[in-house]
Amino acid sequence: MKIETCQSLEELRNYIDTLDDSIVELIAARNAYVKQAAKFKQSVDEIKGKERMEAVINRVRMRAIEFGVSPNLLTSLYNIMIDEMVEAEIAEFRNAKSL
Numbered sequence: 846m847k848i849e850t851c852q853s854l855e856e857l858r859n860y861i862d863t864l865d866d867s868i869v870e871l872i873a874a875r876n877a878y879v880k881q882a883a884k885f886k887q888s889v890d891e892i893k894g895k896e897r898m899e900a901v902i903n904r905v906r907m908r909a910i911e912f913g914v915s916p917n918l919l920t921s922l923y924n925i926m927i928d929e930m931v932e933a934e935i936a937e938f939r940n941a942k943s944l
Contacts, residue, residue, distance in 0.1 A: 872926065879930040883938040892934050898927055 851857040886892050905923050906916040 880937045883934045
């Protein structure tokens with residue numbers, strides 16, 4: 846991704862706002878895929894799969910390093926996101942099983 850050199854605070858904020866919009870859209874897409882995953886799983890324990898969560902965190906940490914971003918920051922963000930999305934996936938799983 847090319848980072849532009851901004852000529853004003855307003856221009857910089859516009860870039861940040863655009864990125865924030867993209868980040869929210871990507872998180873929403875991720876959440877939709879996570880919910881879909883519920884139909885392929887057999888139990889709540891499988892949804893909470895620690896090995897997969899660890900693999901995701903490790904991958905994100907490596908990508909953070911590649912992009913010069915704090916791996917601790919990304920780990921914290923992803924831990925929150927994963928926890929919330931696991932709960933959404935569990936709700937989706939339980940809802941599908943009750944139909």
